[in-house]
Amino acid sequence: MNQPIGVFDSGVGGLTVAREIIRQLPGESLVYFGDTARVPYGSKSKKTVCKYSRQIVNFLMTRNVKAVVIACNTASALAVEEIRDMVDVPVVDVVEPGARMAAASTKNKSIGILGTESTIKSGIYEQYLHRLDSGITVVSKACPLFVPLVEEGLLEDRVTEDIVARYLHEMKEYEIDALVLGCTHYPLLRGVIGREMGESVKLVNPAYETAKSLKELLREEELLASPEAPVTYEYYVSDGVERFISFADAVLPCHVDKTTVVDIEAY
């Protein structure tokens, strides 16, 4: 099946997931959509995030995608069921693979979850984890300042260290040994988070696990592209092409030469 894979996010963060897919599935074509006109999703309601996600999936289906990857943790947390109901193609979210990896990693049966306000409020990670093992203790914390700090480029900075220490303070009282970086921007803070938590805590990056799940799924469903098929990457945003391209060039292994603006409210 040489059709592309559709990947979407509330903005640029999902490019870290796209990067993992490109690494693990170099023969696959991608269509990426970033909802830069309505970013962020992390403080918005389920109703609104579902509506935005539906519009994006409607758009992706017009690009004839063979699978949909929800690269945004908040959209995964709030809208995955709605999206599965609306399309016939396989849908992969970032939460379930991240939760599975965390459950496989913990020995203490104590797992930490960092995410946006809406992701944490949804309780979705707890649900997945308790379905896997009801004996797991889950400690979760919303970290609303992480995305702005990353976008301001303060990846290694005393202010970031200070904020990380405050958000993780409670987390450290429980003896967690796996910590899910449950928002696409958070892996960019893994240096500071890792130092704060210490080496005994495994940091789980859902982007990596999601690409792995996608690969298995495409193989099982016999949806992998044929080896001779041309590989193409298409990028779409709802606002601000220049800002998107500069972020994309920093994250992706290949230069993005064209990004198209889509009037997403029309879908």
Place this chain on the structure above:
Amino acid sequence: MNQPIGVFDSGVGGLTVAREIIRQLPGESLVYFGDTARVPYGSKSKKTVCKYSRQIVNFLMTRNVKAVVIACNTASALAVEEIRDMVDVPVVDVVEPGARMAAASTKNKSIGILGTESTIKSGIYEQYLHRLDSGITVVSKACPLFVPLVEEGLLEDRVTEDIVARYLHEMKEYEIDALVLGCTHYPLLRGVIGREMGESVKLVNPAYETAKSLKELLREEELLASPEAPVTYEYYVSDGVERFISFADAVLPCHVDKTTVVDIEAY
């Protein structure tokens, strides 16, 4: 004219402008719209901010408003002309009154402007100030972390002090004696900003100046409500009523008992 005044913002911040209007014009009714589903505007393009502003003004006109107040600095900076072109009622923005006050306050002829990325990029404050006095030096700085810090409640905090010091570092090298707090959230940081800049620098809050301009305008155009007219306040948002109400109750002198969600994309 007993019709209400329409006030809009990208989210909750414009309530600080609504508060000033309520204080200075206690006999006037208001219709407030906060675009909480698409907040923030400060990092988005002119095209997108204009589109969102047009949709909101279309909605406000259905509420039969006699004037429109653009309580958002970014929407004022990017969309005021478009809005003036589309409606027959008077339109008041927050930038022009703020610029006028700053120009009236400075003795050194050196003014600082703090705002969102899009407001600062627009150069709108410079334009207004240079129209008033081409000899004024304008030093402007985008402060993308201020809104998230305010929304996280870190109004008086060492992290906020650290970030304020960095953003204002350059500003202090010029001998500015008036500083415009050019985003509705920034006056909430006036304590920290004031200490950093020292007492010789006047902090200009455009919300206060905007309400004053509006009052003068309504008087001139004979649009003031008659003294016996009932005063009503209506609140509309595009997402997240609870979050809005809790912010509104912290800011406004009267309790907000009802807020209605509007599908703003349909306007």
